[in-house]
Amino acid sequence: MERTFLKVHGSGNTFYLYNSNNENEFDWPSLTKWLCLKDNDGGADGLLLVLPSTIADAKMRVINADGSEASMCGNGLRTVARFVCEKLGKYEAIIETMKANLHVRNEASIFGTIPTYAVEISPVSFELNSLPMKYKNQTVIRHQIIEEFSPTIKFTAVSVPNPHLIGIVDAQYIEDASHQQQLSEFLNSENEFCMDGVNVSYVYPMKNDTIFVRTFERGVGFTNACGTAMTASALVSKLNGLVDTDLITVYNPGGFVKCEVKQNNGEYQLTLIGNATVTAEYTIEINDNQYKILNRKDTEEQKQYEKCIELVKKETSSFSA
Ligand SMILES: N[C@@H](CCC[C@H](N)C(=O)O)C(=O)O
Secondary structure, eight states, rough: OOOEEEEEETTTTEEEEOOSSSSTTHHHHOOOHHHHHHTEEEEEOOEEEEEEESSSSEEEEEEEEEEOOEEEOHHHHHHHHHHHHHHHHHHHHEESSSOOOOOOOEEESTTOOEEEEEEOOOOOOOOGGTOHHHHHHOOOSSSEEEEOSSSEEEEEEESSSSSSEEEETTTEEEEEOOHHHHHHHHHHHSSSOTTTTOEEEHHHHEEEEEEEEEEEETTTTEEEEEEEHHHHHHHHHHHHSSOOOOOEEETTTTTEEEEEEETTTTTTEEEEEEEEEEEEEEEEEETTTEEEEEEEEEOOOOHHHHHHHHHHHHTTTOOOO
């Protein structure tokens, strides 16, 4: 049978997006692993499923490139927000995700006229149990040196609700990714700290309202960007006085986003704002776990996005390859 998929990205974090009325229509892990093969028309970082919901406007499921399922995806949610809002002819919607129903809305463009969406990132918890993570008999790790990971980098563990380990680093750790790669590979293989793996981000504070974030994603590896990681990194930067504004610009290897960090009655209110770009429409043949790309029709959207990348390269050229 032939099915239509969109190739989409948020800050260069690239996904196939598939709309289905049947949650069990295909073997999602097998399909995702195939779609994400780099030799397969460039691959992708995962598959986003848009499904019917009885409690919201739509439901999103996120399958990582290795076939594992994630509870949330911030960059992916922006593209799902666009798909659902355009389909329903609305400017805002509620999307059901594994652990929360999240508000999404169309937003003024962050660069030129590129389609831009703002999405709620919630719930937030610093409890190690929520990741899950274990470290000695601690219940939280907040801006703390963990000798087993590094003698100098301060780490924070936070779930939003997918699990993140955020390290605040000097420019040298951005220029050379080897420390982050080694630590991430260790924490995403069998280990005593992060039983289900973890997304590992290194954050370089650039200005009082700007940070740079690079993420090694659980189930994927280094990606151009991770939306939940950038939002969690903005929160950690704000809580530790590395930035002093509510609206933080977050550069990443694939572009930039804005993260709004607010606190109300002790609750964190986090919003991720950025592009929701559709690069192509694919026709794919699927027969008993056998897949074949039959056709690809490119959109014009990536051309404008390239200009955004040029700006980011200029701003980050002193420390980022
Ligand atoms: N890229 C995503 C996060 C995708 C899931 C992550 N790899 C996990 O396993 O938690 C984002 O933009 O948030």
